[in-house]
Amino acid sequence: MNVPLNYLLALSGVLFAIGVVGVLVRRNAIVIFMSIELMLNSANLAFIAFARSFAPAAEALRGHVLVFFVIAVAAAEVAVGLALIVVIFRTKKSIDVDQVSSLKG
Amino acid sequence: MNVDLILFIGIGLVAVISAISMLASQNAIYSALFLVINFITIATLFLLMNAAFIAMVQITVYAGAIMVLFLFVIMLLGAERLQPTGSMPWQLPVAVLLGVVLIAEVVFALFHDASNAAQGLSGNVTQGFGSPTSIGLILFDQYLVPFEITSILLLVGMIGAIVITRGRGKENR
Numbered sequence: 504m505n506v507p508l509n510y511l512l513a514l515s516g517v518l519f520a521i522g523v524v525g526v527l528v529r530r531n532a533i534v535i536f537m538s539i540e541l542m543l544n545s546a547n548l549a550f551i552a553f554a555r556s557f558a559p560a561a562e563a564l565r566g567h568v569l570v571f572f573v574i575a576v577a578a579a580e581v582a583v584g585l586a587l588i589v590v591i592f593r594t595k596k597s598i599d600v601d602q603v604s605s606l607k608g
Numbered sequence: 609m610n611v612d613l614i615l616f617i618g619i620g621l622v623a624v625i626s627a628i629s630m631l632a633s634q635n636a637i638y639s640a641l642f643l644v645i646n647f648i649t650i651a652t653l654f655l656l657m658n659a660a661f662i663a664m665v666q667i668t669v670y671a672g673a674i675m676v677l678f679l680f681v682i683m684l685l686g687a688e689r690l691q692p693t694g695s696m697p698w699q700l701p702v703a704v705l706l707g708v709v710l711i712a713e714v715v716f717a718l719f720h721d722a723s724n725a726a727q728g729l730s731g732n733v734t735q736g737f738g739s740p741t742s743i744g745l746i747l748f749d750q751y752l753v754p755f756e757i758t759s760i761l762l763l764v765g766m767i768g769a770i771v772i773t774r775g776r777g778k779e780n781r
Contacts, residue, residue, distance in 0.1 A: 516714030
């Protein structure tokens with residue numbers, strides 16, 4: 504892929520910033536979680552771009568391995584996070600993050 | 609302007625527009641589907657960068673399993689739409705401003721030094737770079753302990769999700 508590395512890193516940064524704006528703007532807890540997934544994914548894009556950039560070296564594959572671990576951790580995080588959202592919805596009847604301001608359910 | 613650059617610009621535009629649409633749509637189902645589009649475009653970029661195994665993992669785990677879990681929870685709760693509360697109306701412009709500042713910082717940090725701007729991704733790759741065989745070799749050779757710890761992490765996540773959603777027993781039902 505004959506594209507400068509900076510372009511891919513810029514795309515990664517733009518996607519990360521969109522994820523940050525999503526976490527700040529939206530009140531829906533599920534959409535906030537999706538924005539976090541978007542941020543993790545943009546970081547993965549940067550990892551793969553750097554791995555391709557250092558491609559002839561054997562160490563470049565470590566970027567791929569790190570992306571693999573990030574995806575595994577994201578899967579575990581999503582399972583626990585969505586379980587928390589389900590429990591919050593059960594007690595509060597809403598997943599608006601503004602409603603979850605009191606500690607005692 | 610070569611073919612790869614045109615391809616990259618097209619895929620990047622789809623990725624950015626789907627990400628923005630994910631934020632803008634009021635229905636959470638549409639947000640999830642836009643995020644699926646975004647993940648698939650990113651997987652296409654992975655394929656273009658000789659990361660075949662990671663692209664397949666991205667599609668099966670992210671666009672498949674994780675997003676199905678999201679859609680399942682959205683439909684289970686019936687919480688596609690939230691009532692607009694409007695308690696903090698100044699939050700939206702401030703957040704957009706912060707996001708624009710972040711994008712500007714990223715672009716400035718990447719492009720203010722012209723010396724490394726021309727570094728391309730056109731270097732040669734060895735046969736089988738990024739294939740499941742090569743990833744598996746390095747994963748089970750150098751990264752065996754983190755790999756096993758990942759299995760424990762997934763087990764803990766699974767048990768944790770079950771325990772959290774199970775409730776506190778019969779007297780609370």
